[in-house]
Amino acid sequence: MNALIAFWNILLKDMKTYYLKPPNISWGIIFPISWTLMFFVRSGSAIDIRGILPGVMALSILFGTTSMLSVTITFERRSRSFERLLLAPISLNLLMLAKTTGAILFGIINAFIPVLYALFLTDLAGINWGATLLGVIFIAVTSTFLGLFIAVSVSEAFEAQTFSNFFRFPMMFLCGLFIPIGNLPAAIRPLSYIMPLTYGADIIKHAINRAGIITPGLSFLVLLAYSIGLFWISTFNIKRKWIY
Template sequence: MGMRTIFSASRQAFYEFLARPVWIFEMTVSPFVFATVALIMFRDSPSTNSTYIVMAGGIMGMWGSTLLGAGYSVVIERYFGTLQYLFASPSSLEEIIAGKALTSAVMGLWNLVFVFLIAIILFGVDIEIAHPLTFLLALGLCLFSFSALGILLSTLFVLSRSAAALGNILEFAAFVVCGIMYPISFLPVWIRPLSYILTPTWGAQVLRWAVIEPQLGEGFWIGVAMIGILSCSYIVIGHYLYSRIDYQVRVTASLWRF
């Protein structure tokens, strides 16, 4: 039942993407801008790996896309007045959101491809990946972890009416806190624990190892383990929160509040 719902929701989300081609434009604007700004800023910085900078722009786009899928899908269902029907259906909302988040994360791969193409064509960047196969596996792991985090954060979108502001904040907050384009040591000490419990931090670390380092070291495996542990934790916490929300919105009848 669960997998079928996830698959159906995923397919539905894919059709929604196809029905509105402007998503390609919307999704690629911010990674394009971030990657372009970073490539120009790092142009004279010899210690920085251009491939990693390009990839970081792509990761940011993937994160934005996942958040769009998991969060805004709730907002759109609420806007069209269909959220309460989804809640009342025998399939769980959590599984429906999971399917949508997964599609958005996969579609977010387009960001990575787009940013790579821009870097090669416009900036003449030589894309060099130290461990191509590991890179692909790490990318898959990132997609899974982003989806899991998207499911957890989508609970906020179910409860909140301030979805647009929330979406903007969460998207940018991950860019800042997870140190995708700079070391976490730049951040104030009190923010760093937050960085460590967010999978984009570890996703960036794992991909950095796969792209730059000649040998996969301890940092890579720590990153993989953290992604696994944190993603499972997100799913468990998300499941608990959805069960609480399911009960709460029935008691308070607040789901339709727009």
């Protein structure tokens, strides 16, 4: 019970202190508009909103979760307030789950902001909302744990941003979000299949447009493996580097 009280209050504190701040809310609103506008400018005509929706949703989650988590943890490390959490009588796994749950929720909310826009612009009938939600949750969890891995690997907030981009920019172009993987040069196509976002975006493509190319069950398994792996490496690194 004590651990649950701690978990809940860490989550609430993070939501209040970081995720529900006006700049972050406005970022979540502006980001999908920017991407949609970019496609509109690029095509020069009417765009297939439903076609780009899975990509915009996946990117909203990826950027939202990795940016927020890596910066907030690095910031708390710098101010030494993170030490306060490490000294609390809760397990490291539960502590890190509490710290990451806020980012996961932030990512999930970010994912549905483009859906809200799309509701006004196109017909969203026939979408498998259950599978869409599952896909969004899995992408949010994996991306958040990637953010955690980044936060544990750096010591400064600017390093966190730079290191995040090292993962994010290749994912933007190689995960089939806007350019089908089949259209990529054969030599770099294997790279697409080692990036977790490929599998997450594919689940949403299945659910929204029935356009996925990977069996959803396999995608869920790969994302689960990535999530467990990234979380394990991150907590291992915390024990090694921060509880020295």
